[in-house]
Amino acid sequence: MSLQPAASSAAPAHVLFEDVHMAFGGRTVLRGMSCEFPRGRISIILGGSGAGKTTILRLIGGLVRPQKGRIAVAGLDVTSASEADLYTVRDKLGMMFQGGALLDSLSIFDNLAFPLREHSKLSEAEIAKEVRDKLAAVGMSGVDHLLPGQLSGGMVKRAALARAIINRPEILLCDEPFSGLDPISVKRIEALLRHINRELDITILISSHHVPSTLRLADQVVLLVQGQAMVGSAQSLRTSPDPMIAEFLNEEVDHSRALDLGFEPERRPIL
Numbered sequence: 001m002s003l004q005p006a007a008s009s010a011a012p013a014h015v016l017f018e019d020v021h022m023a024f025g026g027r028t029v030l031r032g033m034s035c036e037f038p039r040g041r042i043s044i045i046l047g048g049s050g051a052g053k054t055t056i057l058r059l060i061g062g063l064v065r066p067q068k069g070r071i072a073v074a075g076l077d078v079t080s081a082s083e084a085d086l087y088t089v090r091d092k093l094g095m096m097f098q099g100g101a102l103l104d105s106l107s108i109f110d111n112l113a114f115p116l117r118e119h120s121k122l123s124e125a126e127i128a129k130e131v132r133d134k135l136a137a138v139g140m141s142g143v144d145h146l147l148p149g150q151l152s153g154g155m156v157k158r159a160a161l162a163r164a165i166i167n168r169p170e171i172l173l174c175d176e177p178f179s180g181l182d183p184i185s186v187k188r189i190e191a192l193l194r195h196i197n198r199e200l201d202i203t204i205l206i207s208s209h210h211v212p213s214t215l216r217l218a219d220q221v222v223l224l225v226q227g228q229a230m231v232g233s234a235q236s237l238r239t240s241p242d243p244m245i246a247e248f249l250n251e252e253v254d255h256s257r258a259l260d261l262g263f264e265p266e267r268r269p270i271l
């Protein structure tokens, strides 16, 4: 099977893009993108630098609005939602940002406790239990007193993942969770994402350049090509006869190897 322009899936859509157009000034990023992200599955958005991967995650969170088209998140149209409705949607989302986006001056414990102190009515004792449970879930017990700057890159990613799921989201958005990690840390994050998906029943959307992990992890691959989505399984991507897809995969595999060796190209901050 080759990749399809917009396949529909057996599982119901948890996030739905319909004919979405998005431009920043004169720069068009999405040109009528349509795509379903199925509930309970891991979808990975692949595309070259500047293809619009981070933009898609920001559109889902209602951080930017498209010029045209509809985006439904857990049944709510975020393109026309009021700020109050967007707040309800964001409550259902966990976000793991590129680079971790942990607060440098707060300990790991306080970084994880922060969303709970802001958004829940839990007591400090209940918050402490939640934080320690989540740190244990990502294999980071005993580091809660450290500052983010005292952790390795892989540990920062794991702490960011723990923080992204602390509010028990329905949908987890991860921007480049594998960038800058060595192969062992990549596999560790993959295992955590799989665990979060299966055990906590959280729909996961990942933006990534990392082709090897995409082929291992994705239930569905969304390849961004010229502002539109090509949708298929990891297997269909691997065996696609489309020369453009094969070329993209080869280039990105080389890029992923470079990342695995520690050469990360300079990236813009996402927010």
Ligand SMILES: Nc1ncnc2c1ncn2[C@@H]1O[C@H](COP(=O)(O)OP(=O)(O)OP(=O)(O)O)[C@@H](O)[C@H]1O
Pocket: 024, 025, 027, 029, 047, 048, 049, 050, 051, 052, 053, 054, 055, 056, 207, 209, 267, 268
């Ligand atoms: N707030 C903004 N203002 C202006 N241009 C923007 C803005 N956000 C994104 N863009 C532009 O939109 C395009 C897509 O950006 P985006 O960050 O979504 O790409 P990406 O696929 O995530 O790239 P990368 O792999 O480098 O992270 C880029 O050309 C970028 O310069």
Ligand SMILES: [Mg+2]
Pocket: 053, 054, 055, 175, 207, 270
């Ligand atoms: Mg990006």
